[in-house]
Amino acid sequence: SGGTDNTQYFASATAKDDGGIIANTGFKRQAVRLNLDQRLGSRVRATLNTNYTHTVAQRGLTNNDNTGTSFYVVLSATPSFVNLGKLPGDTFALNPFVPSNPVQTAALMKNDEDVWRFIGSLNAQWDAVQAGSHYLRFIATGGLDQFSQQNSLFFPPELQFEPNDGEPGTSLLTNSDNLNFNVNASAVHTYTPSSNAFSATTSIGLQHAHRELNVARITSRNLTAGQEIVSAGTNIQITEERSEIKDLGFFAQEEFLADQQRLLLTAGIRADQSSLNADATKLYYFPKASGAYRFRNPTSWIDELKVRGAYGESGNEPLYGQKFTGLRITGKVGGVAGTVAGDTTGAKDLRPERDREFEGGIDATLWGSRANLEFTVYQKNVSDLLLPRQLAPSGGVNFEIVNGGNLRTRGVEAALGLVPLQKSDLTWLFRTTFSLNRSLITELPLSSFIAGGFGASIGEFRIEQGASPTQMVGNDTLTTADIASGQYPGHAVGDIVVRKIGDANPDFRMSFTNDITYGRLSLHFLLDWQHGSDILNLTRLLYDFGQVTPDYANPIPGKTETVGEHRLAGFQVVSKNYVESATFLKLREVTLTYDLPATFMHSLWSGARYGRLSVSGRNLLTSSPYTGLDPEVSNFGNQAVARNIDVAPFPPSRSFWFSVELGF
Template identity: 45%
Template sequence: MERVLRSHLAFLSLLFIALLAPANLAAQRTISGTVVDRDTRDPVPFVQIGVVGTTMGTVAEGDGRFVLTGVPDGTVTLRLQGLGYRTLDIPVPASQDEIEIALTTDYLKADEIIVTGRATSLARRNAANSVATVNAAEIERVPAQSVEKQIQGKVAGADIQKNSGAPGGGIQVNLRGVSSINAASEPLYVVDGIIVSNAAVVNNQDVVLQSSGGSNPSVLQQDQVNRISDIPPEDIESIEILKGASASAIYGSKASNGVVIITTKRGRPGPPRVDITQRFGVFDLSNKLEYRTFSNNTVDEVVEVFGELAREPFLQGRFFDHEEQLAGQHDLSSETIVSVSGGDDNTTYYASGAIKNNEGVVINTGYELQSMRVNVEQQLGSRVTVGVNTSVIHSLAQRGLFNNDNFLVTPYFALPFIPRFFDLSQRADGSFPEPPFGGGTNPLQTFTLAENEEDVWRILGAVELGWDIWRQDDDALQLLASGGVDWFRQKNDLLFPPELFFEPADGQPGTSLVSDSDNLNLNSSINLVYTHSPGSYTSRTSGGFQYEERDLNIARIVAQNLIAGEPNVSSGTNIQVDERRELVKDFGFYGQEELLMLDERLTLTGAIRGEQSSANGDDEEIFWYPKASASLRFPEVSDVFDEIKVRIAYGESGNQPLFGQKFVTLNATQNIAGNPGLTVNPQVGDPNITPERTREIEFGVDMNLFDGNAVLDATFYQQNITDLLLERQIAPSSGFTSQFFNGGELRVRGFELAFGVTPVRTDDVLWVSRTLFSTDRAEITELPVPDFVLNAVFGAGLGDFQIAEGEDPTKWVGLVDGELEIVGDTNPDFKMSFSNDVSWGNWNFYTLFDWAPGADVLNLTKFLSDLGQTTNDFEANGADRLAATSPVYIEDAGFVKLRELRVSYEVPIDWVQTWWPWAQRARLSFSGRDLLTFTDYDGLDPEVSNFGNQPIARNVDTSPYPPSRSYWFSVDLGF
């Protein structure tokens, strides 16, 4: 990689020597002035002020003052763009040299700057795509452990659901519907310009629970965390979401699931600003299954269910709430976040530190995080800017033992077979009662004695270089280069001491597991941007190339039959070691042209990207991803419509084959009594495999209404995904079970609506309300192989998915009286969210509701309690369910959730200053997350996925970590 970069840099330097042209001579007049907030009349710093039709511009100082020199004679138009303010064009007559300009707060985010290329950005009002953003203010309202939670309900077209209630992440993000069947379903995450890993590495609990030993061999049944959850939400300035190929084409073959661009906070020139946030909170179990109590049954009926050994405990007449005993913890959680930022004209900095300790509702579970970030930006002379962004993150997640299991160990596998009149609690001597029922496991013992820790260290570092190579009145040439490293090490330590009731089951009491996984992402890119703006139009031509490398190495040790129960893996008498390494190298290059014409009312964009990757069958083949878009604004249409924009965009992007889908291998990891042997690998790769290709067309209308008091964005899109990465089932008599290949076509159509309004905007009261709506439908329009069942769950008897021409792959199918029929849907009918933020004097009230009707969940947790005859409605319905000849455990799981709620109070600053004179800001707030859930679903939580992040096989409820709500009290102080 270095070699490549060096050669390109040398080539470029030669080129630029020729370009360093003499400075320009055409300076005419000077305009100076002040920028203020329209409502408060306070000065607004750091606003960008540009002269329309030129590349001339400056930035307002900390006191809102600015000076523009070299402004042409005659009337000019100044364009002011400030973060969080509406963009303003204001004409300045030839005679005026001093001006005060008032900006309006952009409550509805109509005028943000959004990223549209690898090195270029555009004002939202010119964009041809529907691009969603979530900014720091929206993130800070209610704390969340993982950044995806902070987007939930805030982006139209994003279906975000957590896979379980476990502390510390494990959340899937699905942008614009299903986009693949066997390849990755997650968007690409970019933090400060570098592509970061979102790998989900399993903890290996499967060795003990044998979840992959049953009807579904998937190893992804271990409640794994996708690693984007490491990024602390508090460090984020903004999150921008490119939802589909038409916006994300410039990210090539990793972008068909969308791109999430995260920018961390930066310092601003000015005196040091210190912010401290201290939170205290508590997590509270929000739902229980309430197993059958048998209080209406006779002792003989109870013996009929549980056997003779149930007689005596039943006659004692005591009942226990095992769920509450296990998951009723209310330990105090805390979070402390400190940041310092500031700088001068040449140097700005932002530094932060966070310490979090979140206690889970289940005993011995929780999530801790410590992080540090330093972002520094340095001007070198007038032409060069260097930025360095670094952060170090450490987290420790204890997620307990949940999800599928073949040993009746995880709580909702064990509890259905243990009657509620049997006492599981720890005895005075420290021992636990061994239930003579079911698998004989005691979840209270399991969770008290077993350890399952995921310890992650992560380092993110990025260097950005900006160089104004050449600037003349109408022309500017800029070089933007960046390099970045994202490294993490995930260490999983699991210990199952020999005393555990399930441990002797395999004849090898005691298991200790150590997994050490590390992943290194290397990124580098060089871009050139040439801007030419002669007045009548602005043309921005950019080009560049990127190199990326991802190297994941997982090494695991499993030790069983521990000598004297020693946790060290070397004390096992049965020690298994395995290693897996995945290395992918990508190279891409692109060219892009953006044209702003007709007084910036018409924006045209065209781009093409070429990409090679070692994940493809042929690592030299170049795949091309073009894009083109146009938007046209109609300002001041009428009294009602401030502005209407129509836009259309087309783009193509790809979804890379997963590592290994190109290889046809023999298995070289086994031996028999120490003699090495090669065996065939049942999955066959395709040496010619290519990325999936998504072609997306999107068109929409954006409206600004009622003098900036309302915005409405409506978008229709259609995606055609071809060359799907399919897994062909081969008749197993061939010796193989499946083969990857490209083929088929999937079509997704959808509609998104975002409506923002400020119903009340007075001096005292500001009410900002946003409503988001989205819906999408998918259909397999072409399939080169016979229809097939995906075999992604536990057999079509319970419910599975079918890939069939003309059908929606996200639909549940199941055997109804022996025939395969559609019996449900994992895709909600639509998603809708409502957020309301009301400020009244010093008080602020905020709520976010999330509504997703019509999706169905396969409730295997209920199947388990039916098997144990302990479902709370078992007497009425259980036998019918067990005898049913259709997939009765697929249940409607539509829901409305109160995602976020906050009440905050800005403490009057003079009051604070009487005893703490340095204070600048002080706020008290009470907030809560996932406080209310309204659903008909009988399981724990309609948001659930036994198989983790999946394009299709989501919504499977198999003994998940139970859901919780969180309450927080926060103090924010600034000085």
């Protein structure tokens, strides 16, 4: 980094190579970053930010497969005494329990994801008016995010499971190209009278966003001579998906600052249109307003107290294609491909969901800036939910995407920062955060429906009026107490019903961050605590099926069945047998840093500014009643609903780092 008064620059290059904890897995990344800031005279300024990244991810073969091929699904049915290792002659032992050898699969298969990505932005500012009480600035910003991703998977014919489908050898090639482009133009005017009694800032502008995605997939089976190229197969399938989205938005905002900068009032409105809506030309309006007031030294121990409140609305767009009735390609007739209508269509007035959120809170600085407190309560109401409505099969379409229903979320967020110890050579900074929220479906114009999972016999997520959107439901067997409660009229003891068996939403979450500095030494560590939340542990179910769960053979006092047999006896009738607590306390990160003396650095090179050595570890310790690998597991990825399901995941790992940082 460096530059002059008119030109500043920053450049960096990084390279990362993380070895995986499974054979032939890992992650590599190389990145180059360049930022330029240029003044063109006294009123014009331009800023260019660029970032070019290349990554290669090798993920192996984990999670649910329903075919008995992924590593941990196979191991769940394979006793530990079975030899799956390499034999003389570069061959592998056959698995006598499952037609797949995970050691062989890990050694010979390939699952590579290669991504090239460029992110860039250009910002230009022109201070058009700087006269007396008036200040006018024009701002133009453009951004580009482009990536090309290639996924290459190869399963050679010699893998034990490959001949099972009669077409030994499989090669898959996926190429994805994505382009996101946006421009933003705005004008900002500030009026400040000569008395400085207040300032009023007016902002108006527009935004345009354009998104394109093209995904082409080739699946090739029965590979000739086991070649990896997709053209070597005798059974080749090709699919392609394309999407294009255009958004246009307008905004206006007024900001009023008065009473010696203690009072801040803001009001604004935004209007958006999108090609994802049924009417791509219709504008939807989203207002906002906020206010805050700062009290300076209201008491001897409060330096400043800010009271704030805000209200705002925003929209969640429909997904691409939901407003259309898609076409699917069928088999060829007379050499001509046929098409049939898809099973889903969109309502004629399909529109974005509307979020209305109100929040209020306080921010306080205490005891001579030795402490700060933040506290916020909020309520968010989402109306016009995008929902799938089931239609009569005779109409030719099974589902229609419609707007309807309401979701309410209430929550509390708090943060406390302290300086418990501050001396000339010793400082201790402490910060903790707290958050909780509760969500409820307050209105649902449709029948309850499933939002993820593997059926009521195992456990699933159900959306229904009057219930949490993150609730888990499953089969359960009624007891004498259930019948006595009167909640199940017409049922008898032993009947199987579908009811709530858990909830993925935690009771609360907290974090604790500590930074201790003693002379040239610095110690940083982070603790993360989650209380509550349930997980559907289907990995344990798989291992129970194979009778290889660690506690499967443990006896139950007073009963003839073992612990594992008892769990399996409830399969499909007592789904909660595989629901576990996701409460945890994690030591996320510990870092110890030593700043080298300046005299030592200058003795090495006069141009050296500083030197720093550090040792760090991540994901070091976890305390949890959960019996799986990680209480934060999510079989279906990072999503709000249907998160907490564990099905043979890629195992978490600890990492340790030694770093040398030099400044010149």
